Amino acid sequence: MAGQPEAGAGAGDGGTEGTEGTEDVSDLFRAVGRQIRTARERAGLSQKELGQRVGYGEEQISSVERGRRTPQPEFLATVDELLECGGLLAVAAEDVERAKARRRVRHPEWFRDFAALEAQAVELCYFANQAVPGLFQTESYARSVFASRQPFFDEESIEQRVTARLARQELLIRWPPPTVSAIVQEAVLRQPFGGPKIQREQLECLVKVARLRHVEIQVMPTLSEDHAGMGGPFTLLEIKGRPRMAYLEVQHTSRLITDPEDVRVLAAKYGSIRGQALTTRESLRLIETMLGDL
Template sequence: MANADREERPERPAESDGTAHLFRALGKQLKVLREAAGLSQKELGAAVHCGEDLVSAMERGVRTPQPDFLERADALLNANGVLKAAVDEVKEALTKVRTRHPDWFRDYARVEAEAVAIHQYSNQAVPGLLQTEVYARAVFTQRRPLLDEATIEKRVADRLARQQVFERWPLPTFSYVLEEAVLQRPIGGPSAHAEQLKHLSKVSCMRNVELQVMPTSAEQHPNLDGPLTLLTPRGRKEVAYTEVQGNARLITDPEEVRVVSERYGIMRAQALTPRESLTLIEKMLGEL
């Protein structure tokens, strides 16, 4: 599932590379400048071509402000170069973010960050790239053995940082097949569940995302071996990734990748269509 939830080797402290401090400070500056300009988060997001949720996350320091965002926001908010002055530091910090994942996950994270296409099947939880902050925190809080608070916050921040792959241009292609049970499981409680379903509904409407639900009532299923991910790095052949019970594996052998790809293709054919899947998600929301 590429969720990076398994037990890891000891890690350096979340704050040790300074990136968290930088992003929180930038977030506070952004909020002050936005409010001084008389703009809401929604208005700023619309003006710089990003979502209200992303603006909120950047102001709270849990999402990384991209260099092009800082340049656009600087001009819009009449910041007189205050935000643009941080561009070089942000670029350096982004390099650190890409390498701060644990060793066992780092190869996957690198391929994911540069992929032009990502296809994913999940049967246990919402994939990491689609998780809300509250849902992700619940996932890490509930896992066993228990994690300390600092580790939980670090992993949540790292997961949200990975979601910036959706903001790249040209837009990568994404497809997801989620088991219906994944949408029914209220991880984090009713409020977190509703927020997560709303987020999935929103993401499924993006023009570069195809989200499909595999109904529990389906009598046939080509893949009962667990979650999987297919990635196509720019200029290179497709690879596969699996992560089950603490065993992570990046698969590059062409024949093994072909088998995984074939299973995924059959699942997409057997699952609900994207439109039918969106209707199901909206129906679930209406019943909460």
């Protein structure tokens, strides 16, 4: 499969959100977000303060309040109790669950095959040496990625792609979740992409994601004398009952790989890169050190 991947997709996901059956859902999410914002402001809390109390980042709270990120039922119940909403938000969780089932993200034709497979994956492995994998990107980082694309996207296209990317991240919180591992080049994390504030938010997000039980993040150090990933980024995915597959995106070309020998070579390469990278604990400490230096 070949096509025109979006800038910095990091395993694809640059599609636009479909309009069929989604407007009512978006309106609902925006309405719930306004209710959360009103309750938060009434309680005298900033987005950062609310996030700290419920285990969310400031940007995540902002995304939920603007209707960009799906408000999860557990989040709504917790916020309802914390902000003394009298059950208003907890009841809305039922409507949100029904709306989630109706909401679809429509990807470009070149990406749809992979998107359908990814949604079924029980295991995902990423090697990223250009940008943070799309599955882990914050809203601001994703917007910077799409804004830097050449040729340029217009503002509407950027917003559509950011929304689609955030929707894709629900893969991390579904049940049961897929097993996810990622190896990220150190230089990617040190680059102040979008500015220092966005870099800090992205690193903070990676620290939180790395602590999820089903996610492992490793950093390939710049000073490593060995590097089996010089051929560029790639993704491995596995669906229950089917052979492992791979996906490539580079310089306006995308390809879904199903040939067993080609997939075997990439899987072996991933194993080598993983052995050359820092351990998960070492990687977490390095990211935390980067945060302390900002």
